[in-house]
Amino acid sequence: MSAVMNGTECLYGFKIIMIGDGNVGKSCILYRYLNGLFPEKINCTIGVDFCNHILEVEPGVRVQLQIWDTTGHEAFWNRQLIQPYIPHSAGCLLVFDLGNRESFRVIKHQYTEVCNRVNPYTVLFVLVGHKCDRNEREVNQEEVEQFASELGAPYIEASAITGHNVAEAFELLARRIYQGYLSGEVRLHERWGKIHENKTNKDEPAGNSKCSVS
Numbered sequence: 777m778s779a780v781m782n783g784t785e786c787l788y789g790f791k792i793i794m795i796g797d798g799n800v801g802k803s804c805i806l807y808r809y810l811n812g813l814f815p816e817k818i819n820c821t822i823g824v825d826f827c828n829h830i831l832e833v834e835p836g837v838r839v840q841l842q843i844w845d846t847t848g849h850e851a852f853w854n855r856q857l858i859q860p861y862i863p864h865s866a867g868c869l870l871v872f873d874l875g876n877r878e879s880f881r882v883i884k885h886q887y888t889e890v891c892n893r894v895n896p897y898t899v900l901f902v903l904v905g906h907k908c909d910r911n912e913r914e915v916n917q918e919e920v921e922q923f924a925s926e927l928g929a930p931y932i933e934a935s936a937i938t939g940h941n942v943a944e945a946f947e948l949l950a951r952r953i954y955q956g957y958l959s960g961e962v963r964l965h966e967r968w969g970k971i972h973e974n975k976t977n978k979d980e981p982a983g984n985s986k987c988s989v990s
């Protein structure tokens with residue numbers, strides 16, 4: 777991760793984790809956000825993927841987002857293979873499929889795991905009801921809004937196919953983290969947060985990289 781050098785460099789680095797049941801479309805959301813397209817072919821995530829992306833959260837303030845895309849498959853969660861990647865996350869996109877009731881149940885469970893794993897740090901959430909391009913819905917608006925209000929998190933409906941609200945979900949989360957940091961609501965882990973002059977994060981990959989960990 778690069779250090780502060782001038783006004784165009786990143787001042788902050790935020791780790792963001794994407795959580796949700798298998799097949800809810802997390803990898804497609806990320807692909808759409810990074811490439812502006814729906815992927816022609818996407819493989820099931822094996823373990824965890826990550827990538828870096830730079831975003832301006834307000835004029836003149838650039839942050840480096842390190843976005844971790846996790847597999848939602850229960851076998852990985854049950855074997856505690858995903859949970860170790862959760863610590864140091866400042867933000868979390870909780871993704872469920874609006875047409876799949878089970879994915880809404882799973883996201884509630886995974887939400888609790890995220891909270892436990894980041895403790896004593898705070899993680900900020902955005903709840904994403906995905907695949908809103910489809911007409912079939914198994915989760916009704918009221919219960920989603922109820923859950924979002926319990927979390928104190930914004931709720932957004934998105935579609936990687938149409939691109940609706942995909943960038944908005946990431947940007948909303950990044951801006952929430954930034955504002956939370958400024959207001960003191962969020963205490964960022966020392967390995968993340970503000971990128972200090974001449975300090976490089978040796979533990980994490982540099983640049984716009986992408987790799988898999990399984």
Ligand SMILES: Nc1nc2c(ncn2[C@@H]2O[C@H](COP(=O)(O)OP(=O)(O)OP(=O)(O)O)[C@@H](O)[C@H]2O)c(=O)[nH]1
Binds near residue numbers: 849936
């Ligand atoms: N209708 C609809 N289908 C989508 C959308 N995004 C993804 N899909 C489909 O959902 C399926 C799963 O997408 P992935 O991105 O692999 O899902 P994932 O959550 O990353 O899955 P895991 O890696 O198994 O955890 C694929 O068949 C996609 O084509 C969307 O916006 N709308």
